[in-house]
Amino acid sequence: MTIRVQEPSGDYRGYDKTGVISLPPEDLLHRVGPGTPCGEYLRRFWHPVFLGSMLKDLPVRIRRLGEDLVIFRDGSGRLGLVHANCSHRNTSLEYGIIEEKGIRCCYHGWHYDVDGTILETPGEPDASRIKERVAHGAYPVVEVEGLIFAYMGPVEKIPPFPLFDTMSLPGDEMVPAMIPNPCNWQQIAENSIDPYHVVFLHSRVSGVQFQNEFQLMPVFDYFERPNGVFYTSARRVDDKVWIRVHDHLIPNFSQNGGMFTQGDQEELYFARAGLTRWIVPVDDENSLYVAYRHFNEETDPLGLGDKDKVGWNSIDFYGQTGERTYEEAQTGPSDYEAWVGQGAITVHDRENLGHTDQGVSMYRQRLRNAIQRLQAGEEPMQPSDLGLPIPTYAGDTILRIPKSNTDDRALRSEISRKVAEIFRSGDELVGEERRQHIKRRLRDLDDRRGGDRGRTWDQTTQ
Ligand code: FES
Numbered sequence: 423m424t425i426r427v428q429e430p431s432g433d434y435r436g437y438d439k440t441g442v443i444s445l446p447p448e449d450l451l452h453r454v455g456p457g458t459p460c461g462e463y464l465r466r467f468w469h470p471v472f473l474g475s476m477l478k479d480l481p482v483r484i485r486r487l488g489e490d491l492v493i494f495r496d497g498s499g500r501l502g503l504v505h506a507n508c509s510h511r512n513t514s515l516e517y518g519i520i521e522e523k524g525i526r527c528c529y530h531g532w533h534y535d536v537d538g539t540i541l542e543t544p545g546e547p548d549a550s551r552i553k554e555r556v557a558h559g560a561y562p563v564v565e566v567e568g569l570i571f572a573y574m575g576p577v578e579k580i581p582p583f584p585l586f587d588t589m590s591l592p593g594d595e596m597v598p599a600m601i602p603n604p605c606n607w608q609q610i611a612e613n614s615i616d617p618y619h620v621v622f623l624h625s626r627v628s629g630v631q632f633q634n635e636f637q638l639m640p641v642f643d644y645f646e647r648p649n650g651v652f653y654t655s656a657r658r659v660d661d662k663v664w665i666r667v668h669d670h671l672i673p674n675f676s677q678n679g680g681m682f683t684q685g686d687q688e689e690l691y692f693a694r695a696g697l698t699r700w701i702v703p704v705d706d707e708n709s710l711y712v713a714y715r716h717f718n719e720e721t722d723p724l725g726l727g728d729k730d731k732v733g734w735n736s737i738d739f740y741g742q743t744g745e746r747t748y749e750e751a752q753t754g755p756s757d758y759e760a761w762v763g764q765g766a767i768t769v770h771d772r773e774n775l776g777h778t779d780q781g782v783s784m785y786r787q788r789l790r791n792a793i794q795r796l797q798a799g800e801e802p803m804q805p806s807d808l809g810l811p812i813p814t815y816a817g818d819t820i821l822r823i824p825k826s827n828t829d830d831r832a833l834r835s836e837i838s839r840k841v842a843e844i845f846r847s848g849d850e851l852v853g854e855e856r857r858q859h860i861k862r863r864l865r866d867l868d869d870r871r872g873g874d875r876g877r878t879w880d881q882t883t884q
């Protein structure tokens with residue numbers, strides 16, 4: 423028998439690239455433990471660390487920012503977040519006994535208040551001063567609408583709680599979710615400032631995973647804020663322009679529009695976020711996607727959302743968890759596969775960034791700058807420095823603006839800039855007054871078009 427071997431031909435470069443595949447990650451951006459530059463920077467912010475609904479009558483061991491911690495609710499309902507290992511001889515407080523006030527270690531009964539104050543060391547002689555000498559590590563925590571937020575930085579630098587405008591919208595129900603991911607936090611955070619992936623990952627490459635209109639290539643425009651950006655994705659849908667807006671604030675906050683907005687629906691003005699999200703490091707190689715899913719008629723006119731699916735490791739839209747089988751993930755890969763698939767910690771030096779990565783580059787640069795400024799002694803800007811409640815822009819607007827004689831991409835970009843200007847014109851207003859002001863001005867934009875058929879957009883906006 424003759425064995426025939428087809429000799430390969432081609433420009434194979436695997437061996438040449440072995441130097442590239444062994445490059446290390448960028449420590450400045452990716453290490454989150456105590457004392458690391460990024461870890462110190464992240465510790466200047468409030469982060470959602472746990473679901474209130476998961477905290478029953480036993481303490482829970484968790485890991486956040488590379489620290490092992492125990493979270494609990496004491497007998498009087500107060501929350502505690504303390505270093506996991508007892509200050510006596512390091513037994514884990516996850517085996518502790520919850521007291522009316524604080525928690526008691528199982529081993530020798532040391533009793534801690536929620537702020538780490540040692541209340542009692544029962545085996546020590548009365549004259550012992552050990553409990554005055556020692557303080558146990560603890561962090562401030564607050565529970566807001568089902569998410570427990572912690573501040574893990576220097577206590578004298580505690581910032582105001584970042585109350586976003588989307589956290590108190592009339593008629594809106596927020597349901598919290600928390601999803602574990604075996605990868606560095608930035609891989610997930612970058613996904614929401616990479617709008618091109620929506621066209622490819624969610625539509626053209628692996629089939630339509632959300633709305634049909636996502637396969638239409640939008641015009642993207644970025645509008646900078648002092649500590650982040652909001653960007654518009656403007657799609658042409660027949661005689662309408664669908665402008666979808668994302669918020670992105672450093673270090674780890676983002677919001678997007680409705681999960682089930684219909685791109686061909688009639689006029690829609692400043693419908694707000696479908697998802698308010700933070701990406702919180704567990705450690706360098708593990709992260710949590712923590713979010714409020716918003717449920718209201720405006721962002722989901724067909725009622726396609728399902729609040730019963732929102733919670734621990736679960737959310738009601740496609741591709742956000744590792745729960746699908748390997749085969750399902752391979753045949754219908756989505757966001758989870760895209761960010762986890764980069765590896766435990768991605769290596770920026772191996773990438774080749776292009777035109778589509780404008781947002782990602784901007785984000786990384788801002789993050790590097792902020793980390794380096796903190797290293798030089800400058801405290802980071804807080805979300806609350808934008809005002810309280812923090813004005814945000816994420817959501818969907820659909821305007822009836824037919825194509826004109828001009829280049830439609832230029833037209834959509836012009837509309838996006840006009841929409842951004844209208845959003846910003848409401849920055850000094852608060853709550854419903856702001857929302858109605860923006861809606862009214864957007865409606866004017868739309869009405870003018872409809873009532874002015876004889877003229878092109880260019881003429882009416884000049
Ligand atoms: S190890 Fe906790 S009280 Fe001894």
Ligand SMILES: [Fe+2]
Pocket residue numbers: 613619620624757
């Ligand atoms: Fe996505």
